[in-house]
Amino acid sequence: MxxxxxxxxxxxxxxxxxxxxxxxxxxxxxxxxxxxxxxxxxxxxxxxxxxxxxxxxxxxxxxxxxxxxxxxxxxxxxxxxxxxxxxxxxxxxxxxxxxxxxxxxxxxxxxxxxxxxxxxxxxxxxxxxxxxxxxxxxxxxxxxxxxRVVLYNKDVFAEAGVSKPPKTREQWIADTTRINETGNQGIYLAGQDWYTLSGFIWDEGGDLAKESGNIWTGTLDTPAALRGMDFYRRLQELGNGPKDADEGNPPQAEVFAKGDVGQIITVPGAARTIVAKNPALKGKLGFFPVPGKTAARPGAVxxxxxxxxxxxxxxxxxxxxxxxxxxxxxxxxxxxxxxxxxxxxxxxxxxxxxxxxxxxxxxxxxAHGRATPNSPRWGSVESDNPIKEYMTQVLTGADPETAAKAASKRITSTLDLRTR
Structure with missing residues (x-):
C-alpha cells in the first residue's frame, strides 16, 4: 500500500x-x-x-x-x-x-x-x-x-451561518454554497482526488472494477459510478481546486492554512500541518465524517x-x-x-x-469503509491511473460516459491476468 x-x-x-x-x-x-x-x-x-x-x-x-x-x-x-x-x-x-x-x-x-x-x-x-x-x-x-474525514474551519462556517456539520450530501452542497456567498472558498477539492471519488461511487452502489469468473472489468461507465462522478463534479465546482492535479499539488493543507477555505477532505493529522503553517487557526479546526446520501449513515470512504x-x-x-x-x-x-x-x-x-x-x-x-478492487494487479492501475485522467476530462467538459468507457477499458486491460 x-x-x-x-x-x-x-x-x-x-x-x-x-x-x-x-x-x-x-x-x-x-x-x-x-x-x-x-x-x-x-x-x-x-x-x-x-x-x-x-x-x-x-x-x-x-x-x-x-x-x-x-x-x-x-x-x-x-x-x-x-x-x-x-x-x-x-x-x-x-x-x-x-x-x-x-x-x-x-x-x-x-x-x-x-x-x-x-x-x-x-x-x-x-x-x-x-x-x-x-x-x-x-x-x-x-x-x-x-x-479521510472533512476538516473544517469553524470560524468560516460560523460566518456563513452554518451552525453544525452537514449529515447528508445535499445539505453539504447547500452549506458549501452558503460559505461561498461570504467570499470565502466553500471547499478546496482537487480535481484528481480519486480516493474521495471512490467513496461517492460506492455510495451509489458502483465500483471501480468488478470480478467475474476470475476476469476483472473496469466499471467506471456504469450508471452508479457515473452518478458518483457527477456528485464529485458538483462539489468540486464549489471551490477553486485545480482540475488537472491531485490533492498533493499544491498540498491542500497549505491552501487551507491561509484561513479563507471552509473545508478539505483529508486525514485528521493534516490539522497539525495546518496549525504549524498558521498558528492562528489553533482551536478553530473541526472534523466530521464525509456525509452520506441520507443522514442515517456517513458516506463510504x-x-x-x-x-x-x-x-x-x-x-x-x-x-x-x-x-x-x-x-x-x-x-x-x-x-x-x-x-x-x-x-x-x-x-x-x-x-x-x-x-x-x-x-x-x-x-x-x-465502519462503512471500503478498499480498492482486490486484484493482484491493482497497483499497476494506480501507477498508470486512468481514473485521474478521466476525472480531469469530465471536470473540463468532456462527455462523462465516453470518458468513463475509455478509462474502464484501460482498467480492464491492466487487470487482465491473461496478459501476464
Whole structure:
C-alpha cells in the first residue's frame, strides 16, 4: 500500500521504531519470533511495552522487532516470502491493499481457521478485512485503519451561518454554497482526488472494477459510478481546486492554512500541518465524517491501513499466530489507536477513540469503509491511473460516459491476468 500510505503517513507520530527494540535477554531455549513493522506505524515506547508483556505472557518466545521503510518494501517482502533463511521475518505488517499481490506470488499462511476461531472476524472493519481475503481464504489480519474525514474551519462556517456539520450530501452542497456567498472558498477539492471519488461511487452502489469468473472489468461507465462522478463534479465546482492535479499539488493543507477555505477532505493529522503553517487557526479546526446520501449513515470512504501476515516458511507458526492475536486483540488495539490516532480494527472498539474529535470522525466513516478492487494487479492501475485522467476530462467538459468507457477499458486491460 505504498502509494496509499503516502497519503496517510502525514498524520502518524514521528517517533521511529528501532530495529530489534524491546528485546529481553533470554536463555538459548527461547524461540525467536521476528516481526517487521513499517517505520512510524507505532512509537518505540509502544513496541517496548508490547514486547515486554508479550514475552512475559509467552516465556518460551523472544520477540525481535525490525523497522522497515515503505520505499522498496514490496520487493523486500517478496524476497522474504521466498527465502527459508532464519533471518527472514515470521510476521509482517503489510498495506491492506497489498495482501492480494503477496498471496498471488505465494508464501503466505492461510489464517482462515485462526481468524474465525480466535480473532473475532465478524467485527473487523470491512476496509481491512476484505483486502486481506483472497480466493475465499483470510491471509491478512486487520491491524489498524485510517481514512479521510472533512476538516473544517469553524470560524468560516460560523460566518456563513452554518451552525453544525452537514449529515447528508445535499445539505453539504447547500452549506458549501452558503460559505461561498461570504467570499470565502466553500471547499478546496482537487480535481484528481480519486480516493474521495471512490467513496461517492460506492455510495451509489458502483465500483471501480468488478470480478467475474476470475476476469476483472473496469466499471467506471456504469450508471452508479457515473452518478458518483457527477456528485464529485458538483462539489468540486464549489471551490477553486485545480482540475488537472491531485490533492498533493499544491498540498491542500497549505491552501487551507491561509484561513479563507471552509473545508478539505483529508486525514485528521493534516490539522497539525495546518496549525504549524498558521498558528492562528489553533482551536478553530473541526472534523466530521464525509456525509452520506441520507443522514442515517456517513458516506463510504477508502480505508487505508495495515494487515498482519505470516510467512509460510516460518519455523514457528504457532508463535507467529500468538503474536498476531496479541497485536490484533482488544488491549493492544485500544492502546495503539489512542497512541497513534488510528481507528481500531473492529467496529466494536470505536468507543476507544471517541474522546478525540478527528479519530471519532474517522471511526464513523471506517465502519462503512471500503478498499480498492482486490486484484493482484491493482497497483499497476494506480501507477498508470486512468481514473485521474478521466476525472480531469469530465471536470473540463468532456462527455462523462465516453470518458468513463475509455478509462474502464484501460482498467480492464491492466487487470487482465491473461496478459501476464
Amino acid at each position: 505504498k502509494t496509499r500510505c503516502t497519503a496517510f503517513v502525514v498524520f502518524l507520530a514521528s517517533a521511529s521504531l528501532l530495529a530489534g527494540c524491546g528485546l529481553v535477554p533470554g536463555g538459548d531455549d527461547r524461540e525467536e519470533i521476528t516481526l517487521w513493522l513499517m517505520k512510524d506505524s507505532a512509537t518505540a515506547d509502544f513496541i517496548e511495552r508490547f514486547t515486554k508483556e508479550f514475552e512475559k505472557e509467552h516465556p518460551s518466545l523472544r520477540l525481535k522487532v525490525e523497522s522497515q521503510d515503505w520505499g522498496g518494501i514490496t520487493e523486500k517482502v517478496d524476497k522474504a516470502l521466498r527465502t527459508g533463511d532464519d533471518s527472514a521475518p515470521d510476521v509482517i505488517e503489510v498495506g491492506n491493499t497489498q495482501v492480494a499481490q503477496y498471496v498471488d506470488g505465494g508464501g503466505l499462511v492461510d489464517l482462515t481457521l485462526e481468524s474465525m476461531r480466535d480473532l473475532g472476524m465478524d467485527d473487523w472493519l470491512p476496509g481491512l478485512a476484505a483486502p486481506g481475503r483472497f480466493g475465499g481464504s483470510q491471509y491478512g489480519i486487520p491491524w489498524y485503519a485510517a481514512n 477508502f480505508t487505508g491501513g495495515s494487515d498482519l501476515v505470516v510467512r509460510e516458511k516460518t519455523d514457528n507458526r504457532a508463535g507467529a499466530v500468538e503474536l498476531i492475536k496479541a497485536l490484533a486483540g482488544e488491549k493492544w488495539q485500544v492502546t495503539l489507536a489512542r497512541t497513534m490516532n488510528y481507528v481500531p480494527n473492529k467496529t466494536t472498539l470505536a468507543e476507544a477513540v471517541s474522546g478525540d474529535e478527528g479519530s471519532a470522525a474517522m471511526a464513523e466513516g471506517a
